[in-house]
Amino acid sequence: MASMKNIKLRIKSIENTMQITRAMKLVASSRLRKAQARVLETRPYTSLLKDSLDEIANSNSDFSSVYVKKREVKKKLYIVFAGDRGLAGGYNANMFRMIESVTKNENAAFLPVGKKALEFLKKRDAEILSESFPLVGEVSVSDCYEMSRIICKGFKNKDFDEIHIAGTRFESVLSQVPFTLQLLPFTPDETEGPRKVATYDPNPDDVFNAIIPEYLAGIIYGVMCESAASEQGARRMAMENATNNASDMIGTLSLTYNRARQSAITQEITEIVAGAGGGEE
Amino acid sequence: MPAPYKLIIATPDGSVYDGEATRFIARGMSGDLCIMARHENYVTSLGMGMAKVEFADGTERLAACMGGMITVFNGECRVVATTWEWKEDIDVARAESAKNRAESRLSGKDKLSDHDIEIAEAKLKRALIRTGVAKL
Numbered sequence: 438m439a440s441m442k443n444i445k446l447r448i449k450s451i452e453n454t455m456q457i458t459r460a461m462k463l464v465a466s467s468r469l470r471k472a473q474a475r476v477l478e479t480r481p482y483t484s485l486l487k488d489s490l491d492e493i494a495n496s497n498s499d500f501s502s503v504y505v506k507k508r509e510v511k512k513k514l515y516i517v518f519a520g521d522r523g524l525a526g527g528y529n530a531n532m533f534r535m536i537e538s539v540t541k542n543e544n545a546a547f548l549p550v551g552k553k554a555l556e557f558l559k560k561r562d563a564e565i566l567s568e569s570f571p572l573v574g575e576v577s578v579s580d581c582y583e584m585s586r587i588i589c590k591g592f593k594n595k596d597f598d599e600i601h602i603a604g605t606r607f608e609s610v611l612s613q614v615p616f617t618l619q620l621l622p623f624t625p626d627e628t629e630g631p632r633k634v635a636t637y638d639p640n641p642d643d644v645f646n647a648i649i650p651e652y653l654a655g656i657i658y659g660v661m662c663e664s665a666a667s668e669q670g671a672r673r674m675a676m677e678n679a680t681n682n683a684s685d686m687i688g689t690l691s692l693t694y695n696r697a698r699q700s701a702i703t704q705e706i707t708e709i710v711a712g713a714g715g716g717e718e
Numbered sequence: 719m720p721a722p723y724k725l726i727i728a729t730p731d732g733s734v735y736d737g738e739a740t741r742f743i744a745r746g747m748s749g750d751l752c753i754m755a756r757h758e759n760y761v762t763s764l765g766m767g768m769a770k771v772e773f774a775d776g777t778e779r780l781a782a783c784m785g786g787m788i789t790v791f792n793g794e795c796r797v798v799a800t801t802w803e804w805k806e807d808i809d810v811a812r813a814e815s816a817k818n819r820a821e822s823r824l825s826g827k828d829k830l831s832d833h834d835i836e837i838a839e840a841k842l843k844r845a846l847i848r849t850g851v852a853k854l
Contacts, residue, residue: 479731482798635758635759637762654730
């Protein structure tokens, strides 16, 4: 049995760890709330843009934009969102596992966002398009426009034939699922019902080509918010589990400590009694 | 008094306005445009410039609007702007300092790549529109 002093020290250190994990959990919860609110705020923007794009793509039969035309896929580009820091349960690991399996045997380049994503891709010796977005926490709306500009240019120059985005969908605090989404070429959804007739100023193609970068930036921003929410959700759960485990450990250790203390006392009494008995004889 | 119609203004940061208006003026792809009630179905993308919304009670609000698009379908007008700042929300000091920063960057133009020049010019333009709207 470990000595009482050692047990006491361990309890102390676990208590310290528990304090940290509890604080991290609280921080993650408050950040999660903020991130969730941001996700909801961007939704009307992207859905309005998407509706208009679908509308334009479906309403004329002779419609042909570079952004819609499919071509033979020689090279793909993935925008990968991961966290800046670890200690977020399976958040980063799940994302990397998915990237690993999706891009197997593919000629792909990457645009990492987040420190962990950059580290992971560097370790794999993957082709990295730009390292100018290392911190996911500091990415602003204008950075999303910048990313959208880069990918539109790359797509138009035929540097990449397909562009995908990889993020983590926030389903609930308990479950976050990594996913990929194809950004370009843009595949319009079929709109239902009769077509809406509208005047396009100056013409549908120009309007479509002007909207696409905006739409992509909106989507990128949306995926980023969603991933940020997922990261905080995953971290919150991980830290909650760590806090619970710590308190369980403290429970068992206190029990052992008390047992050790009691047996030490019992032994002392026995010794005293034995000593006193020996003196009488 | 012009008739009111439904106007929605949304940006990536959330919904800006959702309600009635009588007139909406902004800079479109091929010049300034004005939307009033019973406008035909219409779609265009927005440039950068001043926007004005007039309400049924005769009041009007100015804003700096950068990029995005505008759609009118069945009498409902939706404005999806990249950024939208009401005149009273514009931080003039920030816009001025952004303007000065962009100008000083552009003064050393030879050292910059085309891409940097493009960014600095776009920043300058945005800053000029902001300060311009704020001073109106």
